[in-house]
Amino acid sequence: MPRPNRTALVSGVVALLIVTVAACSRPKAVVAPEVSPSEEAGQPVAGADRGDATQVQSEPVITTAEVPAEAVSASDLPADIEQLNRAGYLTDAFFDTDKADLREETRTTLAANAAWMKAHPTVKLTIEGHCDERNTGEYNLALGWRRAGAAKAYLVSLGVAADRIATISYGEERPFAQGRDESAWSQNRRAHFVITAR
Amino acid sequence: MTRSLLAPAACVLALSLPAHLFGQEELFLHVTSPGLQRVIVAVPEFERRPGADAQGSVTFTSTLRKDIDEAVAIALLADERVRMVEVDAANQVLTRQRWRAVGAQFLLQGTLSGAGSQLVVEARLFDLASGEVAYSKRLQSGTSLAATMAHTLANDLVHLFTGRPGPFLSRIAFVSDRSGSKELWIMRWDGADALQLTTHRSIAIGPSWSPDGQWLAFTSFLRGQPQLLLLKPTEGYLKPISTLPGVNTSPSFSPDGSHIAFAAGADGNTDIYVVPLAGGSPERLTSSRAIDTQPAWSPNGRQIAFTSTMAGSPQIYLMDAEGSNVRRFTVGDTYADEGAWAPDGVRLAYTSFIGNRFQIAILDLRSNARSVVAAAGNNESPCWSPDGTMLAFVSDRTGKKQIYVTDPAGKPRQVTTAGNNLQPAWVVQLQ
Numbered sequence A: 001m002p003r004p005n006r007t008a009l010v011s012g013v014v015a016l017l018i019v020t021v022a023a024c025s026r027p028k029a030v031v032a033p034e035v036s037p038s039e040e041a042g043q044p045v046a047g048a049d050r051g052d053a054t055q056v057q058s059e060p061v062i063t064t065a066e067v068p069a070e071a072v073s074a075s076d077l078p079a080d081i082e083q084l085n086r087a088g089y090l091t092d093a094f095f096d097t098d099k100a101d102l103r104e105e106t107r108t109t110l111a112a113n114a115a116w117m118k119a120h121p122t123v124k125l126t127i128e129g130h131c132d133e134r135n136t137g138e139y140n141l142a143l144g145w146r147r148a149g150a151a152k153a154y155l156v157s158l159g160v161a162a163d164r165i166a167t168i169s170y171g172e173e174r175p176f177a178q179g180r181d182e183s184a185w186s187q188n189r190r191a192h193f194v195i196t197a198r
Numbered sequence B: 001m002t003r004s005l006l007a008p009a010a011c012v013l014a015l016s017l018p019a020h021l022f023g024q025e026e027l028f029l030h031v032t033s034p035g036l037q038r039v040i041v042a043v044p045e046f047e048r049r050p051g052a053d054a055q056g057s058v059t060f061t062s063t064l065r066k067d068i069d070e071a072v073a074i075a076l077l078a079d080e081r082v083r084m085v086e087v088d089a090a091n092q093v094l095t096r097q098r099w100r101a102v103g104a105q106f107l108l109q110g111t112l113s114g115a116g117s118q119l120v121v122e123a124r125l126f127d128l129a130s131g132e133v134a135y136s137k138r139l140q141s142g143t144s145l146a147a148t149m150a151h152t153l154a155n156d157l158v159h160l161f162t163g164r165p166g167p168f169l170s171r172i173a174f175v176s177d178r179s180g181s182k183e184l185w186i187m188r189w190d191g192a193d194a195l196q197l198t199t200h201r202s203i204a205i206g207p208s209w210s211p212d213g214q215w216l217a218f219t220s221f222l223r224g225q226p227q228l229l230l231l232k233p234t235e236g237y238l239k240p241i242s243t244l245p246g247v248n249t250s251p252s253f254s255p256d257g258s259h260i261a262f263a264a265g266a267d268g269n270t271d272i273y274v275v276p277l278a279g280g281s282p283e284r285l286t287s288s289r290a291i292d293t294q295p296a297w298s299p300n301g302r303q304i305a306f307t308s309t310m311a312g313s314p315q316i317y318l319m320d321a322e323g324s325n326v327r328r329f330t331v332g333d334t335y336a337d338e339g340a341w342a343p344d345g346v347r348l349a350y351t352s353f354i355g356n357r358f359q360i361a362i363l364d365l366r367s368n369a370r371s372v373v374a375a376a377g378n379n380e381s382p383c384w385s386p387d388g389t390m391l392a393f394v395s396d397r398t399g400k401k402q403i404y405v406t407d408p409a410g411k412p413r414q415v416t417t418a419g420n421n422l423q424p425a426w427v428v429q430l431q
Helices: A006-011 A015-024 A028-035 A053-057 A069-074 A081-086 A104-119 A137-157 A182-188 B054-070 B079-084 B092-101 B143-162
Strands: A124-130 A165-171 A190-197 B039-042 B074-076 B106-113 B118-127 B133-142 B171-176 B183-188 B204-209 B216-220 B227-231 B238-242 B247-253 B259-265 B271-276 B292-297 B303-308 B315-320 B336-341 B347-354 B357-364 B370-373 B379-384 B391-395 B402-406 B412-414 B421-427
Touching (some): A081 A190, A104 A137, A124 A137, A137 A165, A137 B204, A137 B247, A137 B259, A137 B292, A137 B336, B054 B074, B054 B106, B054 B118, B054 B143, B074 B143, B133 B143, B171 B402, B183 B204, B204 B247, B238 B247, B238 B259, B238 B271, B259 B292, B271 B292, B292 B336, B303 B336, B315 B336, B336 B379, B357 B379, B379 B421, B391 B421, B402 B421
Parallel strands (some): A124 A165, B039 B074, B039 B106, B247 B292
Antiparallel strands (some): A124 A190, B106 B118, B118 B133, B171 B183, B171 B421, B204 B216, B247 B259, B259 B271, B292 B303, B347 B357, B357 B370, B391 B402, B402 B412
């Protein structure tokens, strides 16, 4: 198995690792004081200068302040991918029971997502297809795949380059709401947008 | 023990009955074993010779009696009837007549002997109608394997009477979240000795056995996208089967073990593919724009059942194993998924949506007759025992998803308790 590239990693479930991998590539002099304010100024944090993701992962906090000036000028977006996702630039799309068809309001949502993607041409994302717990697990993997595919196809039809959008299905395996009623189920029938690169 | 030989006919309800009639008598026997005539076997206690290990003898005897009592195709002659028979060693014919008079059709007699840590079992099965020896066997092993010796003997009896492998050394692989993530587990068919097979802390689902019991195929999110992996449970190593882009799910081995059918596809579509295990590229069998998933290879290898939404709702279809001659199989269901062939190849169990709940349905290919069992809660993922007399399935009747296995009367018995437990896959014997 070849070592996955950054995009492949992001499309997995190791978002935290990605943040730290990204941090590794940045100048250590900027990183060190921010990561560990209690350290003496100028003293490198152990591991931070080795380019070793495993070492860096144990460090507590990485903030936007560590981003070099040229990176900030390249984009008006937060550097931290997690923060970028929390900021809510992209809205998830919701589906009817056992359907992957795009509802009218879903198309509106997706059109807004497409417009934002076109305004930020370096951004890449993964669309995750999710299902409620009804239907069987294996069927839901196929249904979630279909939902992710439908959302991607609509963005592509609106002019977003297909190679900027990865898709994955989690079926019913990663529910957003835990309840066993329609209010929970309706939350779980979605295409979830995750920004993986800025 | 006595047991009603015929379950009430009312246990099989027609699909058209309203939902409130469900959940009264929950017996699967008439759908798993239609027309069952149990063979009544008398099993007087085996004669224990000097030198036979005491603990091993007790374990062997109790295990053998429990197994035969659990065998769907065999009924153990009640103890009080066994005691009624006066054995006349000088007159075999008269003794046989006495056994038959109390209702026995077969007589299993044996001796336990051995020395030290070795236990020797010699058993003979007499056909009481003819007086002939229908079966005889000598087993020798360490006393620690006394239970396994009993299971082996009981399996032989089931095979003798049904022509199919007995369940007593069988195991069920399944998915459990009891460790915090969905991992593969394995347990004995009665729920004992559960063992965790994977510790990926990812998502492992959809286990499917190779016919020889050596390999488990399953879907893993270990490397991000869901891929198909093969696991050898006795050795623990993994190898990838299909890493096609997108999803790779619901593997099903061909009966000769040479190929795996599965569902995969790019851009949101899923089709049925087949990949040779010896190496080679996956070949696509279906090409609809609908969801095609859950392939299930028929026991004779000629057909593959699968779920498709090509007509709107999920329904089960059949096709020839080469992908041609696709025809719809389920017609009276609003939702049909998870087709599971009975070992006889003429019945298919599946998950149907009836009365706002998921229920196990069984369709007979010869008659097109469909049966649904009145069961509590949602019931899904049916899986046949290797001899086709029992069903394992998943029910959420307790609030969590648990695996149930039907008992000799056809009544579901809960065999898991910790966490949620899903997708049972039954194997004759772990190799």
